[in-house]
Amino acid sequence: MLDWTDRHCRFFHRLMTRRAMLYTEMVTAPAVIHGPRDRLLGFSEAEHPVALQLGGSDPAELAQAVRLAEPYGYDEINLNVGCPSDRVQSGCFGAVLMERPSLVADCVAAMIAESPVPVTVKCRIGVDEQEPSEVLPAFLETVAAAGVRHFVIHARKAWLQGLSPRENREIPPLDYPLVIAMKRRFPELTICLNGGVGSLTQAEALLAQGLDGIMIGRAAYNEPELLLEADRLWGEEPPRDLAAVLADMRPYISAHLEGGGRLHQITRHMLGLFAGRPGARHWRRILSEGAARPGAGLALFDEALEAVQPRAA
Incomplete structure (x- = not known):
């Protein structure tokens, strides 16, 4: 693609x-x-x-x-x-x-x-x-x-x-x-x-x-x-659940940011998470509007996750 x-x-x-x-x-x-x-x-x-x-x-x-x-x-x-x-x-x-x-x-x-x-x-x-x-x-x-x-x-x-x-x-x-x-x-x-x-x-x-x-x-x-x-x-079980996937993305995002990358370069691929669940629109909106801004980092990622995670638990 x-x-x-x-x-x-x-x-x-x-x-x-x-x-x-x-x-x-x-x-x-x-x-x-x-x-x-x-x-x-x-x-x-x-x-x-x-x-x-x-x-x-x-x-x-x-x-x-x-x-x-x-x-x-x-x-x-x-x-x-x-x-x-x-x-x-x-x-x-x-x-x-x-x-x-x-x-x-x-x-x-x-x-x-x-x-x-x-x-x-x-x-x-x-x-x-x-x-x-x-x-x-x-x-x-x-x-x-x-x-x-x-x-x-x-x-x-x-x-x-x-x-x-x-x-x-x-x-x-x-x-x-x-x-x-x-x-x-x-x-x-x-x-x-x-x-x-x-x-x-x-x-x-x-x-x-x-x-x-x-x-x-x-x-x-x-x-x-x-x-x-x-x-x-x-015939195999999933390697991890969604919570573990999100936890594993944190050090990857952190390393990318420390290397001079931008948050949206990663989170644009994650906007479809939680599709069909309550809170998915908030997740997409927070990341779509904020991740490309200068200085956007894990705090914004956590804000987006907080908007949806309690509903998706």
């Missing part, structure tokens, strides 16, 4: 689940090569398992980016072939690459040659006027032949002209049966589904139909407490 799942978000989410794979926001290969590498790629050891999501369409650039990322110790490298943003279309990567499966195959082959960890692909079921039932299996077959064994499929088309990125997440109809059919057609591949999954109950029902995994994005971001139950999908 571009501009959202940064290192602070991932640290917060990891406190609620040991098992779920966390993905970085998409980073372009040229940014890795030429940009502030530590800021773009650095993460806490506590975040594992974590996947680096790359964007690009030049095999040599992507290979170099993978090589430069290796010392950071990611558990997976993911090539994004699903993002419909105008920013990525103009650079000929993201969902527009669904139209060029042979180029995607060249990209992943170059990445695999440089990567000590699995290289995976996140894609759509098709774009624009493509017929998904025809292009998706051909895309999977072509890219799998280059060595990819794991695909995360957003079960919607992307319309590259006429729809905004937000509309592309909501308007094109979901086609879960097609993604399930791809798992049956390619049983040797790991096939995970993305798009529109809003609860763990829904995820369990989809997994029961043969899928290997479910990617939950905005639902987990907007209501992060659902992650507290995520490990039950592996």
Whole structure:
């Protein structure tokens, strides 16, 4: 999720689940090569398992980016072939690459040659006027032949002209049966589904139909407490309760502030806590209005928590 799942978000989410794979926001290969590498790629050891999501369409650039990322110790490298943003279309990567499966195959082959960890692909079921039932299996077959064994499929088309990125997440109809059919057609591949999954109950029902995994994005971001139950999908108890999560965030926030960071850089990822509970609006209001102000610190965090915690106990 571009501009959202940064290192602070991932640290917060990891406190609620040991098992779920966390993905970085998409980073372009040229940014890795030429940009502030530590800021773009650095993460806490506590975040594992974590996947680096790359964007690009030049095999040599992507290979170099993978090589430069290796010392950071990611558990997976993911090539994004699903993002419909105008920013990525103009650079000929993201969902527009669904139209060029042979180029995607060249990209992943170059990445695999440089990567000590699995290289995976996140894609759509098709774009624009493509017929998904025809292009998706051909895309999977072509890219799998280059060595990819794991695909995360957003079960919607992307319309590259006429729809905004937000509309592309909501308007094109979901086609879960097609993604399930791809798992049956390619049983040797790991096939995970993305798009529109809003609860763990829904995820369990989809997994029961043969899928290997479910990617939950905005639902987990907007209501992060659902992650507290995520490990039950592996038959495990949650690593901690919400009170312990909040307690564990305090030293992380303190260290960030002492290093010159701002409170809102962390708390913006926590606004969805307590969703549906009395006091949630007060929690969001206090942090939304105050966390970006100069000098905002743990006292404001505690004020927001005090406004909701007695009601949430």
